[in-house]
Amino acid sequence: MTGLITAGILVLALLHAAQSVFxxxxxxxxxIALIWPVQAALQTVMPRLLALLIALTVTIxxxxxxxxxxxxxLGVLGHWLFLNAGRFQTIYLDWAQWLEEHGVAVAGPLAERFNVGALVGLLQGVAGRMNSFAGFTLVIFISVMLGLLExxxxxxxxxxxxxxxHGARILAANRRIGAKLRRFMAVRTFASILTGLVVWIFARFVGLELAAAWGAIAFALNYIPFLGPFVATVFPTMFAIAQFDSWQSAVFVFVGLNLIQxxxxxxxxxxxxxxxxxxxxxxxxxxxxxWSFMWGLPGAFIGVPxxxxxxxxxxxxxxxRWIAVLLSSTVNDEAVAALDRRDRT
Incomplete structure (x- = not known):
């Protein structure tokens, strides 16, 4: 048992240290699991390389x-923040003063951290991440192309x-995983598009600025279960506090966004x-x-798959098999019994 625990720790350390590869x-x-059926269907009516090209184009x-x-x-949000930095700093310092008067001392740290310099740093960080995202996408594109050929x-x-x-078991598991991943991503994509549209409509209805940006952010972050919707709810609420200068309006925005999610x-x-x-x-x-801890934001996206x-x-x-049963929300006794009978035969 000690050996297994040690091996597990070493594997996790390797996954974290070599995340640029994994x-x-x-x-x-x-x-590959998502788009292979598309390529397989296209290969029946056209050459293999042309089918690969179309599948890769859809992926891109x-x-x-x-x-x-x-x-x-985030770009629209950052630009708007930069133009309205002084306004935001004044409003949040007023709120900090109110909290300080009620025994919560936050005015000093808030004054040090919430300033134009911090906003410029945030914009630079976002720009840097977008550049790294482009390189990350290129590596994935090359890997997918080579993987689809194999x-x-x-x-x-x-x-x-x-x-x-073992080969038959791996192949059967891969088929089931591919089907589940395609269903998961299809439903998640539909829910993300619907969430983005509804958030955009709600933001316009309540008069919240940057309604289209909030919808786009809600759409993209909805691919991250729990954590993404939470971030997509908190940020508009914080802006509602500054825009409307009223806690009642901020509460209404917060409740409305959470109800949508x-x-x-x-x-x-x-x-x-x-x-x-x-x-x-x-x-x-x-x-x-x-997986967010292990691999950052990409890990949050890939955690559920x-x-x-x-x-x-x-x-x-x-x-x-007990691990699969514990990680499932329902226990399908018939399915487990069928697997047991297959193993015995």
């Missing part, structure tokens, strides 16, 4: 759309008699996803925060 690899595997459009939406939203070869190798029964994320998404992706909410939260892979691979082996 993060693009993880994203590439996700993209999807990735650029999500990345551009959050980059544009999918059929890997499948044939997994079917060889010399790698059985609750209805779409907690009611609509589970109904669209169905029982096939029944994962424990605690496991989802832990996965998002754990990694969890889906872990559950499916664990379900294929009797010795680790």
């Amino acid at each position: 993060v693009p690899f993880a994203f590439s595997m996700l993209v 459009i999807a990735v650029v759309s999500v990345g551009s939406s959050i980059a544009w939203g 999918v059929e070869d890997v499948k044939r190798r997994l079917l060889l008699p010399s790698v059985q029964p 609750f209805v779409i994320g907690s009611y609509l998404e589970p109904r669209l996803t169905g029982a096939s992706l029944a994962i424990s909410p605690f496991a989802v939260i832990f996965s998002v925060f754990f 990694i969890l889906i892979c872990l559950i499916e691979y664990a379900a294929q082996v009797p010795a680790t």
